[in-house]
Amino acid sequence: MSEHQHHIKLPEGSIEKQTTTLNLGPTHPATHGVFQNILELDGERIVSSEQTVGYIHRAFEKLAERRPLYQITPITDRLNYCSSPLNNMGWHITCEKLLNIQTPKRVDYLRVIIMELARIADHLICNSIVGVDAGAFTGFVYVMEYRELIYEIYEEVCGSRLTTNIGRIGGFERNFSNTAFEKLEKFLREYPKVLKEFENLFTRNRIFMDRLVGTGAISAERALNYGFTGPNLRAAGVDYDVRVHAPYSSYQDFDFIVPVGNTGDNYDRFLVRNEEMWQSLSIIEQAYRKVQEFKGADAEVFHANVPEYYLPEKKEVYTKMEALIWHFKIIMGETAIPKGEVYNAVEGANGELGFYLISDGGRTPYRLHFRRPCFIYYQAYGELTKGAMLSDAIITMSSLNLIAGELDA
Template identity: 45%
Template sequence: MSQKLVERLRQEFGARILGEASEHGDESVTVARDDLPLVLAHLRDHEGCEQLSDVVGIDHPGRQERFEVVYLLRSLSRRHRIQVRVDVPEDEAVPSACGLYRSANWHEREVYDLFGVPFAGHPDLRRILCHHEFEGHALRKDYPIEQGQECTRPEKLFSDEDIAHAARRANEVSAQPGVVLDEVHPSDLLTVNLGPSHPAMHGALRAECLLDGETIIEARTEIGYIHRCFEKEAEDHTWAQVMPYTDRLNYCSAMLNNSIYAMAVEKLLGVEATPRAQAIRVIVSELSRIIDHLVCICANLVDIGALTNYWYLYNVRESIYQSLEKLCGSRLTTNYARIGGMSHDLYPGFDEEIKAKLQEMEQGISDVMKLVARNRIFLDRTVGVGAISTADALSWGYTGPCLRATGLAWDLRKEAPYSGYDQYEFDVPTGENGDTHDRIMVRMAEMIQSRRIILQALENLPSGPVDVDDARVILPPKAKVYGSIEGVMNQFKLIYEGIQVPAGRGYGFGEGANGELGFFCVSDGTGHPYRMKVRPPCFPIFSSYAELIEGGMVPDAIAILGSLNIIAGELDR
């Protein structure tokens, strides 16, 4: 299907397609900068590419056209993916895709922030991850990783002109025939700053709201408060050393990040994990998904005032943590997967323990459902609040439970099965209205499905080794290291020079707890990633937040935020 898509593009655009490539199953075409909007519009309108998954910038110093910008597109209806690449010299602009995809806004801002590539026609081209006093562009190869820059004051998101403009707009909206309302004066509007350091804003998110009475008439969001430079750190480390950094992306479900990162690198290496490693990855990934959903739901319920549920759900989570600690020595930041396998096998008695804990989980969920499912306050606070349609959700780049809550049964575990997910029986729960209530309920149902998957995987756990038999990626056993010169050399090379991933690029992805988690890896064969771009599921979802909360009240904004499950570590990387 994908092959045909490139052919069709060639037919449509002829010589305007400057090049095409196919690497590790990722199809891509290169076009001229000026043709980019045309090609993207064609892909969206005639090839069913509803979603712009990500925009990746790559720096090639020394090349005449120094920067490369890659647009990752996905069609959910026709199940294909394509990457569109453009090359751009320093200081020249790329036409913006904001008119075509709403998710382009933030993705392009990020490329502008970190690489300094301007986008012509972008409505709001500002920095996004680095602070507003930052100078230079951090992901350029010539920017030293340790060169920090101090920030003296937080940025103001609304200027006086913006407030006056919002007041004018509010008057236009209310100026309907037959309705007499007091005129809104700019001084009537109250600016309320939510976050970044408030637990209801999950620690590191900020939204500034203009209130007319109790209603939010305009909101602006700001992120980057916990930008920890995952991508720059990845370039500074070997492929294996990146693994602990992935733990801290979505720290509620570190195992999922570990497994998907390992898969992405394995894709470039042409290595496939052993059946046992795949099954273990499925088990720990689904446990992580359960933990992630538990935290999301319990925090969301606390934010809307339902404290008891927090204890019911958190106890289950604590109980699962104890097993994870037993498994890998750490509760949160697990660092369990390895490229080509796992750090070690499961411990004896793991399956019985997990089965008992899943039972506890089911009890916890049923306790909570009894408290909330028909609770009038809960329903009033969540039903119809922050609703989004499937078409809008796709344009904003939604994936995962938030997209499924709108009624679209899209799950990468079903649509592009990996790690043997096709062998397990499970359903994809969906909602109807895409509101806060549906997002919570979809997560509730997903935990039950995850339990089904874990039970099947434990039942049919294949025997055999957990690591692939490949000296290029797996450290030799200690007996060999201490007993033979080949073993010592192998260990030394792997530790000091790192796994030698062949030059090339690949996009490895999987279903994270919040949606499509992807790693766009570029290798130049030196043992370090040349470029590593994470596609965090939260990032496009949070870009829609300002629009979701406009027209509602501040307490609604808090309820909506909880249900979107924005994890700042993953959002800001």
């Protein structure tokens, strides 16, 4: 017996250690992304934790320094890939601000439609994953079908689904087809019913509430200090929304409510996201009505007149000299960007998505920095989960809507 014991060499002090170390991630099904949490556990309670990020860092900011503006759009796709169109639009709007481009109203409204669809797609994933992590898979299956429908609308507009690269500086690559509008109408008709059903499943569900109410809570003051934005900040009771505070893309033309919570816990985050989906639906309806008001030639407007930056239609490239020249200059990245320094933010699905763009007059940005909301608020995870049960920490992680792509840039 004693012979055997001599073969096991335990590290110094490990017998006396009262806590267990658990590696949650980097690849763990419950983290829904590639990041690591090293948790110190006392039984099932978290004593302390350390976050490690950067597993899928792809040097976006460095890459952007050698790319003309239009080639940076696909990079932005890969930030928060659950709502790529929001990132794309944010980037286009930043460029337009630097270049002083005014977009036509119709373009703004079409963009609003796409952005709000992306917000719904993002929130429905986030909220249904919260359900999955609490043990309720059904809701996820209900809403997934409608994310598919949203993706079909993107596909109709830009040809791709997940990493959309949608739109261009100045507007869209093509006008919305009738099929796109039909699919949008179908979505507007059917989704409210499903969302209602989804809410019926969860909102007052005893088990679900027991798991979410009071877990992962943060006060408004701490949330602000931690740089929270978006639904996570609003759940803590601060009504900060970029769409209202600094309207872009004609958001001032729409009526909507900014839902706020008050406890900043997982349940409030869930409720805020659900309500935001209803608000987004209403915004899309308003925008669609406004789009329908454009008749005749006005209904054909889908981009601003900025030949220096807007890729001309292929048909024109083959038949018109000017279009060919612009096409060549844009593709070769030969258009100089005016000197300037601009910070522009949009309301991303999980917070304020900012672009800090510095141009020195070259053909590519001198420096581009992305303000990635979830990189900033993930710092609070340690504080949010301290003293919590391991299973609650999992829900907290999914209800914060962490997206590894955005975290690591």
